[in-house]
Amino acid sequence: MAEVIKIEGGHELSGTVRISAAKNATVALIPATVLAEGVVTIFGVPDIADVGALSTLLRELNIDVTNLEDHIIVDTKHIQNAPLISEAASKLRASYYFMGALLGRYKEVTMRMPGGCDFGPRPIDLHLKGFKALGATVDYDPKEGMYHIKAEELRGTRIYLDFASVGATINIMLAAVKAKGRTVIENVAKEPEIIDVANLLTKMGARIRGAGTDTITIDGVEHLHGCTHEIIPDRIEAGTFLIIAAAMGKRIIVDNVIPQHLDALISKLQEMGVEMELVGDSIVVYGRKGQLKAVDVKTQIYPGFATDLQQPMTALMTQAQGVSHVRETIYQTRFKQCEELNRMGAKCQTEAPMAHIEGPTQLMGCDVSATDLRCGAAMIIAGLMANGVTTIHNVYHIDRGYDGIEGKLIALGAKIWREVEED
Ligand code: EPU
DSSP states (O other): OEEEEEEEOOOOEEEEEEOOBOHHHHHHHHHHGGGOEEEEEEESOOOOHHHHHHHHHHHHTTOEEEEOSSEEEEEOTTOOOOOBOSGGGGGOGGGGHHHHHHHHHHSEEEEEOOOOOOSSOOOOHHHHHHHHHTTOEEEEETTTTEEEEEOSOOBOOEEEOSSOOHHHHHHHHHHHTTSBSEEEEESOOOOHHHHHHHHHHHHTTOEEEOBTBSEEEEEOOSOOEEEEEEOOBOHHHHHHHHHHHHHHEEEEEEESOOGGGGHHHHHHHHHHTEEEEEETTEEEEEEESSSOBOOEEEBOSTTSBOHHHHHHHHHHHTTSBEEEEEEOSSSTTOOHHHHHHHHTTOEEEEETTEEEEEEOOOOBOOEEEOOSHHHHHHHHHHHHHSBSEEEEEOTHHHHTTOTTHHHHHHHTTOEEEEEEEOO
8 A cells, every 4th residue: 555646737826835944954953963962942843754764763862852743852861872773764865964963972873874865876975084084983884784983082173075065064064063173174065954054053052163155164062052943944845836836826925935045946947937026035936927948957066056956847847948958967867757757748858967858748647656755846746737637656755855745735726635555
């Protein structure tokens, strides 16, 4: 038995959608709480499956976790540095943040290989390079899929990242906040979620400067304490709804956003012919002015065009006049959505790291798969635009990262529902 999402396409959407808190900040903030000697309360926690898996991992460390409707209370009073060997670690990529956090607190961590969306190789060599530079040794048992990372002492040092990786930046920051002396991490990623994690750590008593720039400087402290924190809005969920509004919207207000986080997407949508207006912390999308135009997109590290919005964007490109070209520079083979879109009648050609989408094509509802989280978002967008009913399989990927997406779409006028199907 498995759940599917069904969408009857072709309905015009209008109204207001309120964006939830950022998944990719949440999944780092929760592991970061293990560094606090005290109680950390995080507000605005989205209702996504990844939060459940991370809460399970906290409980495996004997941490008291209270999950309330929109916040989580984490009390580390009874924490024990137990090996994280359960399945929960392999349910998501971000479980690797327990490496940095436990190494920072205990100078030792044993944990299972992280999981997450499969859209090509996702190494963690830069994370490990950072841990080693701080004085840790890393052992990996490929048979058990288990890491054991240990240090006598963590000492501040200078670390240069060969690539501005989001995960490595955050993980090294977590390991370094209690290290002896000063750590300087160069060529770091600048994503807003990194600033959010640095803000939480600073409230806990850490001394961090430069988050959001190319260089982060950390002066180690001995103790970190409890605090409260409110998570930033999810720029990828917001971007997904901007694309939905461009595809099917009459007048949609995307509320609770930081428009600056979406500059690259907003300018591409405007280039396609979508009319928008920024009003405070919301974006009003008036829909398209005539036929959408084909555009070229190159994914880049922040503030460039986000790879996480590339897959949803290709769905919209099927409706643009001409050939749109996509160059994926972060994950060169992140194009599984193209095959699914083609099942629906799209004309996408992929030659990694490029995809070419010829439009406009009338999409037809059929059975498709959410092969990964953002492919799932692309399928929802395609389903809303298609003739007939689209059935999306493997919806657990969507539930990992989108908080109440059906409810939000129903409120905008979409015909979308879940069914349980025999396997
Ligand atoms: N990379 C390495 N070595 C490393 C780490 C990364 O070579 O040690 C490479 C990766 O292979 C990739 C590039 O660096 O080519 C970028 O990877 P990064 O580490 O920045 O990505 P991540 O931290 O694993 C986060 C988000 C992803 C998002 C990317 C890029 C989380 C939990 N995940 O992943 O989000 O695509 O940054 O912005 O924050 C999603 O939300 O759907 C998602 C996959």
